[in-house]
Amino acid sequence: MTRALKGTVLLPALQSLRTQVERTALPLDVEGVSATRRTRSELLAQLDDYLIPRAKSLDAPLLAVVGGSTGAGKSTLVNSIVGEHVSKSGVLRPTTLASTLVHNPADERWFAGDRVLPGLARLTGEHTELTDPGTLHLVSSAGLPQGVALLDAPDIDSVVSANRDLARQLMSAADLWIFVTTAARYADAVPWELLHQATERGTSVAVVLNRVPADAMEDVRLHFAGMLAEQGLGQSPVFAIIETGLEDGRLPDEEVARLRSWLHSLASDAQARNIVIRRTLDGALDSLQQRVRTLQDGIAAQTEGAARLRKEADDGFAAASAGVDEGMKDGSLLRGEVLARWHEFVGTGEVLRQLEQHVGRARDRVTAYLRGRGKAQPAEELGEALQSGVVVLVRSHGQTAVDGIARSWRLTPGGAPLIGAHPEIAQLSPDFTQRAEELVRRWQGEVLQMVRDEAAGKRTTARFLAFGVNGLAVMLMLIAFSATYGLSGAEVGIAGGSAVVAQRLLEALFGDQAVRTLSARARKRLLDLSSELYDQEKARYLRVLEDGASIAPQDDGLRMAMGELKAARR
Known part of the structure; x- marks a missing residue:
């Protein structure tokens, strides 16, 4: 194991950082505060949903989040890999409301509690039309091997903003992104924005290129591979699926056999699985420095803004006192x-x-x-x-x-x-x-x-x-x-x-x-x-x-927490 996987040392440092991030107050609507607040929210989400849970349980199953654009066929792909209908699919959008997490029966203990994604309520049984997007639908299936779990996420470009936010949160909780796109939409901006984010954070990524016309397979694969290489994802495995009809609502076995085999190999090979987990964990930890620095810059802007407002109040009443003094003289x-x-x-x-x-x-x-x-x-x-x-x-x-x-x-x-x-x-x-x-x-x-x-x-x-x-x-x-x-x-x-x-x-x-x-x-x-x-x-x-919290002291707290984290990774 590398330095990043020494969970007993890493966990207290991550928990300390999480405490400091949560204490950070950004009450003033100064310039750039929206981006800073988003950074803070994303930091808390990744600490809660991925970094702290992974540091607590380094031997937990690999969590692969299946994400992508509207209509890319994510749920159909999950059903096809597992070999049964575990995730709701269809033509109506958005199809995926609550997120579906599929796991082997032997791995249920890892997901039934709040170890990962603690902010989502657990739900078992059949999906309903009224399923709350804030729930996590747990499905146990022997169609997945022990050691790997699949999470079918909402659309990253959903018309429902809550679904878009949830999709990004779930992807930040993943050991592995399985990114699903289509031959018609693989050049869309939103997927590449998230793939760029994956590169920045060192996240392990596999890409599924779905619905590729048979006569365009070679050209599309070459063009798509070039785009991945430009984003630093040239080593990511790509699984192309030909445009074909469904059989009982699922893709033909031969079209998903290669992807299914790859997931099974990760499940059966602890070393290979640890390599994927280690790459994503190290990447997420490496990304904290810049993101915390962004948060510190936001705190500095808050402190400066508060100081300006405070000075205006001080100056206003100082002038009032001076006016009374002059009026007496x-x-x-x-x-x-x-x-x-x-x-x-x-x-x-x-x-x-x-x-x-x-x-x-x-x-x-x-x-x-x-x-x-x-x-x-x-x-x-x-x-x-x-x-x-x-x-x-x-x-x-x-x-x-x-x-x-x-x-x-x-x-x-x-x-x-x-x-x-x-x-x-x-x-x-x-x-x-x-x-x-x-x-x-x-x-x-x-x-x-x-x-x-x-x-x-x-x-x-x-x-x-x-x-x-x-x-x-x-x-x-x-x-x-x-x-x-x-x-x-x-x-x-x-x-x-x-x-x-x-x-x-x-x-x-x-x-x-x-x-x-x-x-x-x-x-x-x-x-x-x-x-x-x-x-x-x-x-x-x-x-x-x-109102809310004091602004100034938290920058020192963040600095100290990052120092503890750096020491824990040595």
């Missing part, structure tokens, strides 16, 4: 309702009357600017106006983010199907506004605590807290919503001097450095809370990306 929150409430709050003179004489100059400037404006309003109303303004700011930039991300995903490979499957991520969460309001209330509470902590222990605390901690906290919020610290002359005009007034009042209470520190802390905390809210929104996109 540019004085835009100090307009409209906030400005009106501030004027009413300060313009009553209630705050100014409680300032000590040593801040008289600041008081005078404020009084000169605000004298006579509005009636007294509580600080809570100003706080509510600030809250509404911040909620609008946070929501507007959040909506801009999800709009932009949805637009980008629709234009990015793999993104549009995700948006289609999860349309909810193209909008903010239904409770976003509620959470934004809770965020601002939390922030206002924290600012209030900052003021309390700063005032604690100061000699002036009792005097200045008389006009309200809430009022001081609102002033600090106003400063947080101005430029880096204080406003320029132009900004004073824009914001109505609100932040400057608040700044001067708080400086009189806490000192300019303390106010700088407090305003920076307040601004940073609001930005942090906003970013946390945006991260919660971004998590919806990341969950969509991570």
